[in-house]
Amino acid sequence: MGVAVDLAIFTVQEARLELLLIRMKREPYTGQWALPGGRIRGDETVEQAATRELYEKAGLQQVYLEQLYTFSEPSRDPRARCISVAHMALIRGDAPLRTTDKYSGIGWFPVTRLPPLAFDHKAMADYAIKRLRAKLEWSDVARNLLDKTFTLGELQRLYEAILGKRLDARNFQRRAVAIGMVKDTGKMRTGQAYRPARLYRFA
Amino acid sequence: MGVAVDLAIFTVQEARLELLLIRMKREPYTGQWALPGGRIRGDETVEQAATRELYEKAGLQQVYLEQLYTFSEPSRDPRARCISVAHMALIRGDAPLRTTDKYSGIGWFPVTRLPPLAFDHKAMADYAIKRLRAKLEWSDVARNLLDKTFTLGELQRLYEAILGKRLDARNFQRRAVAIGMVKDTGKMRTGQAYRPARLYRFA
DNA sequence: GCAAAAGTGTTGTCGGTACACCCATGC
DNA sequence: GCATGGGTGTACCGACAACACTTTTGC
Numbered sequence: 001m002g003v004a005v006d007l008a009i010f011t012v013q014e015a016r017l018e019l020l021l022i023r024m025k026r027e028p029y030t031g032q033w034a035l036p037g038g039r040i041r042g043d044e045t046v047e048q049a050a051t052r053e054l055y056e057k058a059g060l061q062q063v064y065l066e067q068l069y070t071f072s073e074p075s076r077d078p079r080a081r082c083i084s085v086a087h088m089a090l091i092r093g094d095a096p097l098r099t100t101d102k103y104s105g106i107g108w109f110p111v112t113r114l115p116p117l118a119f120d121h122k123a124m125a126d127y128a129i130k131r132l133r134a135k136l137e138w139s140d141v142a143r144n145l146l147d148k149t150f151t152l153g154e155l156q157r158l159y160e161a162i163l164g165k166r167l168d169a170r171n172f173q174r175r176a177v178a179i180g181m182v183k184d185t186g187k188m189r190t191g192q193a194y195r196p197a198r199l200y201r202f203a
Numbered sequence: 204m205g206v207a208v209d210l211a212i213f214t215v216q217e218a219r220l221e222l223l224l225i226r227m228k229r230e231p232y233t234g235q236w237a238l239p240g241g242r243i244r245g246d247e248t249v250e251q252a253a254t255r256e257l258y259e260k261a262g263l264q265q266v267y268l269e270q271l272y273t274f275s276e277p278s279r280d281p282r283a284r285c286i287s288v289a290h291m292a293l294i295r296g297d298a299p300l301r302t303t304d305k306y307s308g309i310g311w312f313p314v315t316r317l318p319p320l321a322f323d324h325k326a327m328a329d330y331a332i333k334r335l336r337a338k339l340e341w342s343d344v345a346r347n348l349l350d351k352t353f354t355l356g357e358l359q360r361l362y363e364a365i366l367g368k369r370l371d372a373r374n375f376q377r378r379a380v381a382i383g384m385v386k387d388t389g390k391m392r393t394g395q396a397y398r399p400a401r402l403y404r405f406a
Numbered sequence: 407g408c409a410a411a412a413g414t415g416t417t418g419t420c421g422g423t424a425c426a427c428c429c430a431t432g433c
Numbered sequence: 434g435c436a437t438g439g440g441t442g443t444a445c446c447g448a449c450a451a452c453a454c455t456t457t458t459g460c
Contacts, residue, residue: 001206003286042284045275070273070288072248081245083206085273171423173440194438195430374450397411398457
């Protein structure tokens with residue numbers, strides 16, 4: 001029985017949460033968009049396979065990776081029986097993508113406007129978005145989507161993009177500091193309009 | 204590559220959270236305790252395989268089942284490469300167990316005193332306990348461990364057994380009703396010492 | 407009456423929300 | 434000066450912990 005990994009790779013760009021999709025070359029989903037992924041090898045864990053796919057197919061390294069759920073409907077892959085372990089990855093908005101000739105296309109899509117997806121990848125994407133949103137509320141996963149230092153305004157816009165709703169800036173800032181998630185670096189963000197903001201880093 | 208399911212089957216008996224373990228007949232873990240489980244077949248999902256194992260190996264039916272995590276270390280099974288999807292199951296304390304000649308023994312163990320476990324089953328058991336405790340705090344999974352009706356005292360003792368700590372009865376009762384988790388049935392628990400308690404059911 | 411469990415009332419604290427207000431900069 | 438985002442102060446509300454107290458039964 002085949003075992004594969006599939007990846008929901010997220011980034012935040014221009015205040016939008018986006019998902020990385022590839023366009024398939026091979027039958028039976030030629031031309032369709034799907035999550036990147038592939039078979040696991042005999043000597044690696046599913047996490048290692050996911051890390052490898054991330055590098056081989058998109059040129060990404062050193063990214064946050066988390067196992068999500070195993071999808072195992074016998075009919076999920078029309079070609080052959082193959083279960084797939086879905087993962088979530090988070091990368092900074094400016095990371096450059098490498099393309100591969102394995103796919104006929106690769107691109108970022110806002111999660112609010114995803115095209116139809118191959119296999120059961122719609123369910124995987126939905127699951128990943130749900131998990132990311134939940135995790136944002138009680139953890140500091142957001143650190144994997146931002147630079148080392150950032151302003152509270154930047155952090156807030158990241159949260160708003162992922163959660164898909166507006167937050168109160170005053171309460172957001174106080175809370176971020178109060179729960180010890182971020183620490184003041186003592187530096188300021190200059191060179192922009194309006195009052196300069198303090199730069200923070202994750203604690 | 205082999206794909207298996209393993210099951211962390213919980214029950215609460217005499218105010219203790221207990222885990223169902225089987226004793227292995229075959230090499231290389233002959234005589235060792237382990238979580239029940241087995242290979243999945245070509246025409247079933249991992250959840251269906253877990254349900255089937257639950258019935259075949261322990262005679263259990265209609266139980267709460269939840270997929271947890273996929274364990275995939277290449278060396279996790281010394282016999283052959285085989286990944287395993289860990290699941291959690293919850294059953295009522297009085298459920299009768301069927302034995303099978305596939306194992307040389309089967310029994311309940313308090314989670315505080317587990318014997319050494321075969322494969323990576325210790326990690327699976329730890330993961331399952333953690334998940335069960337977390338889920339107890341915000342969901343009504345407890346319903347799968349109790350009868351249709353129960354007193355708030357019984358529900359509290361269940362919570363205390365799983366969480367491994369004492370709770371304030373007065374706050375516990377008020378909260379259970381306030382958040383709408385349980386509803387008063389209007390009936391009372393009679394035939395026991397002391398003041399009779401109201402019987403509740405899950406909402 | 408007494409022990410034990412069931413159940414109610416009250417109070418304080420803490421986290422979160424709402425929102426008025428001040429600050430510092432570019433233009 | 435004024436627009437704009439950065440940042441502080443404060444008041445209110447609901448959840449929850451702590452704990453005093455009453456109720457109802459078996460013995």
